[in-house]
Amino acid sequence: DVVLTQTPVSLLISLGGQASISCRSSQSLVHSNGNTYLHWYLQKPGQSPQLLIYQVSNRFSGIPDRFSGSGSGTDFTLKISRVEPEDLGVYHCFQRTHNPFTFGSGTKLEIK
Amino acid sequence: QVQLKESGPGLVQPSQTLSLTCTVSGLSLTSNSVSWIRQPPGKGLEWMGVIWSNGGTDYNSAIKSRLSISRDTSKSQVFLKMNSLQTEDTAMYFCARGSGYREDYWGQGVMVTVSS
Numbered sequence: 441d442v443v444l445t446q447t448p449v450s451l452l453i454s455l456g457g458q459a460s461i462s463c464r465s466s467q468s469l470v471h472s473n474g475n476t477y478l479h480w481y482l483q484k485p486g487q488s489p490q491l492l493i494y495q496v497s498n499r500f501s502g503i504p505d506r507f508s509g510s511g512s513g514t515d516f517t518l519k520i521s522r523v524e525p526e527d528l529g530v531y532h533c534f535q536r537t538h539n540p541f542t543f544g545s546g547t548k549l550e551i552k
Numbered sequence: 553q554v555q556l557k558e559s560g561p562g563l564v565q566p567s568q569t570l571s572l573t574c575t576v577s578g579l580s581l582t583s584n585s586v587s588w589i590r591q592p593p594g595k596g597l598e599w600m601g602v603i604w605s606n607g608g609t610d611y612n613s614a615i616k617s618r619l620s621i622s623r624d625t626s627k628s629q630v631f632l633k634m635n636s637l638q639t640e641d642t643a644m645y646f647c648a649r650g651s652g653y654r655e656d657y658w659g660q661g662v663m664v665t666v667s668s
């Protein structure tokens with residue numbers, strides 16, 4: 441199974457600051473169709489996960505441009521700029537390229 | 553709008569079978585997949601399995617022998633059945649719509665506790 445390693449485990453960021461989260465895969469996430477199915481979710485306290493970024497770098501509907509994704513192959517990054525109070529929660533990466541699909545272990549973002 | 557809602561018993565006894573229902577609206581089960589994902593208290597997310605738009609299924613190999621996912625398209629419902637439950641199966645269980653190779657809308661989840 442594909443293992444996604446997320447770092448750091450937790451982040452303490454000041455309001456207005458920038459956060460960066462890494463997600464590294466144990467194997468390439470390039471699908472046989474040429475696309476890369478690496479997505480990012482935010483799980484706010486007491487809520488279900490919400491899709492932020494799909495296919496590495498595409499923002500989902502309604503997601504502000506403060507959120508950006510990048511990467512290729514096995515290394516991926518989520519950046520959050522101008523951090524706001526509503527950004528706190530746990531960020532999860534998820535690969536949908538190889539069955540079984542797998543999640544990273546999560547990164548908890550706390551606001552100073 | 554797209555909505556998914558999980559339902560089922562909050563408490564299951566060890567060794568028994570868990571049965572959950574995901575009722576959807578605003579989407580067609582013959583055009584979308586539905587995945588089940590679970591999250592033990594304080595832990596990460598685990599993808600359990602999927603029922604595809606054509607009715608085929610795929611399961612996480614770690615729980616494949618205990619898991620079954622099915623659907624009733626006329627009722628817009630997807631079902632999860634997992635047998636031989638143990639305390640480590642205590643978790644929040646979510647269903648999520650799959651569209652375009654991504655799970656984009658999730659239900660609120662249902663908490664299941666395995667305990668005697």
